[in-house]
Amino acid sequence: MQFKDIIGQEKVKAHLIHTVKENRVSHAQLFLGPEGSGSLPLAVAYAQYINCENKQENDSCGNCNSCRKYAKIIHPDLHFSYPFFASHKEDTATTFIEQWRNSFLSNPYLGMDVWRNSLEAGNKQANINIAECHHIIQKLSLKAFEASYKVLIMWLPEFLDKEGNTLLKLIEEPPENTLFLLVAQNQDQLLNTIISRTQLVKVNPIDKGSLVEYLISEKNLTNEKATQLAYISAGNMQQVLALLAEEGGxxxxxxxxxxxxxxxxxxxxxxxxxxxxxxxxxxxxxxxxxxxxxxxxxxxxxxxxxxxxxxxxxxxxxxxxxxxxxxxxxxxxxxxxxxxxxxxxxxxxxxxxxxxxxxxxxxxxxxxxxx
Missing domain, CATH: 1.20.272 (Zinc Finger, Delta Prime; domain 3)
Incomplete structure (x- = not known):
């Protein structure tokens, strides 16, 4: 995932790139933005830029060994955590990694409903359980395989209950060259102990101009229809995709x-x-x-x-x-x-x-x- 692939969010991109150029990459950051704003692909593009072997002025190169692995979500130093529907208490995010790769690569703007529908959820409740917290600690205690940074991207940390306190020491004092990127939608549902240990990256809904331009150039919509979809969705790309999938919006x-x-x-x-x-x-x-x-x-x-x-x-x-x-x-x-x-x-x-x-x-x- 490169910055150029993300719709709008130019100010956020510039800020993230600047932190790398100035060598001011905070080890724990909270990407806070509503569903469909692009906060998740921004976090992935940021991690890819940090570990790119041939950084360009405003983006990763997309061609080096690291970028190619990031593009397929198979880099050994890139780890994901996310809510899931555990069938067994020992289940972790890794249990569902293939479904996660497929879901993200097909739609980086995915919301919780889309993720739920890709799994056999049944009547189970989604959460990030204690087994996952212990697994994160175990993975990040190891040295990086080949990249400059080990990166953990946690999508929707709102689904961490009190188990999240298990991660506090690791977030506050991580191993060297370890990066935590938390991608959240609702600050009120986050543990205050986690918020206080992270640097905030505020992500707004996609601006209507950028969204209209994307829909016209990439989805071949008329200006009128693109404008109306941008208006209805209020900058939520996931909502736009759902509308396009159902009767064309x-x-x-x-x-x-x-x-x-x-x-x-x-x-x-x-x-x-x-x-x-x-x-x-x-x-x-x-x-x-x-x-x-x-x-x-x-x-x-x-x-x-x-x-x-x-x-x-x-x-x-x-x-x-x-x-x-x-x-x-x-x-x-x-x-x-x-x-x-x-x-x-x-x-x-x-x-x-x-x-x-x-x-x-x-x-x-x-x-x-x-x-």
Missing amino acids: NSHFNLFVQWLRFCFGGKVLDLISMVDEDLSKLGRENQKSFLLYAIQIIRDVILFKEGVVNLVHLPQAEMSFVEKFSPLYSTEKLEACINIFEKTCYHIERNANPKILFLDVSLQLVLLFKH
């Missing part, structure tokens, strides 16, 4: 406007027909994206209503809708609308019946806008 604007018109007019029969023929047939990922799109549009309506127009960046059709809709309802009602959409998205993720769910939401909106 359909446009939601016209459907959303028609749905709201029926809700505002209290046209229950039309709503029943729309739920039955359109909304319930979108498929789970597109239902989620439709609701995320609805949330984003209403948030832009609130921004426009409150006079923060410079933060609203929409195509002409959506902008016209926002302008016309913003004076019709109070901010309180618009916030209540967002709350309804967020709860519905939560239930969609848990496989609620879409016909019942969207009809219920529609009726809630009818009541909300009638009063």
Whole structure:
């Protein structure tokens, strides 16, 4: 994985490269960014750059022995830890390394749902268990085989429970030339004892410009569709990939406007027909994206209503809708609308019946806008 393969994140890339050039590589770093932001591929590209045998000005060479092994995730001094679904108490991340390689190489922006689906999870809970912690200590106590640094990349350390305290001494005083890169999504779920021992690398969602450019050049999308996918996903590449995989990431604007018109007019029969023929047939990922799109549009309506127009960046059709809709309802009602959409998205993720769910939401909106 090279920096050039990662969408956007130019400031983070420049910072990471600078730490290597200035010989200020911290032995324990926390890459903190939301799902689909690229924090995991950034950590891998950083490790590859550090161990590259022929570093270029702004990236690893991609051709040396080290880079070739990194590209296949088979370098003997590159170790991964991640949540898994243990069948036996002695299971460790290494038990699932082939599935991990396949998942990462096919999609470096993978989220927990994608990883779970690649394993036989059953009803088991994902975690990073005590056996894995002991295995990490054992692996990192050995000398490097061939690289300058031994690197451990731990994806989603949020799944470490109190067992994570076993690693504290190793993180604080690691063997020479050992690098810990923790890749997390939610700081609130991390052990404070681990946070205090790491240097933070903040990774933001992918900026819309870079995402649109990538979708046009690499996925052959039109500018309109790429712009809408970037808008719906809010910089989450995993969400974009899920939408592209399911019915090509359909446009939601016209459907959303028609749905709201029926809700505002209290046209229950039309709503029943729309739920039955359109909304319930979108498929789970597109239902989620439709609701995320609805949330984003209403948030832009609130921004426009409150006079923060410079933060609203929409195509002409959506902008016209926002302008016309913003004076019709109070901010309180618009916030209540967002709350309804967020709860519905939560239930969609848990496989609620879409016909019942969207009809219920529609009726809630009818009541909300009638009063």
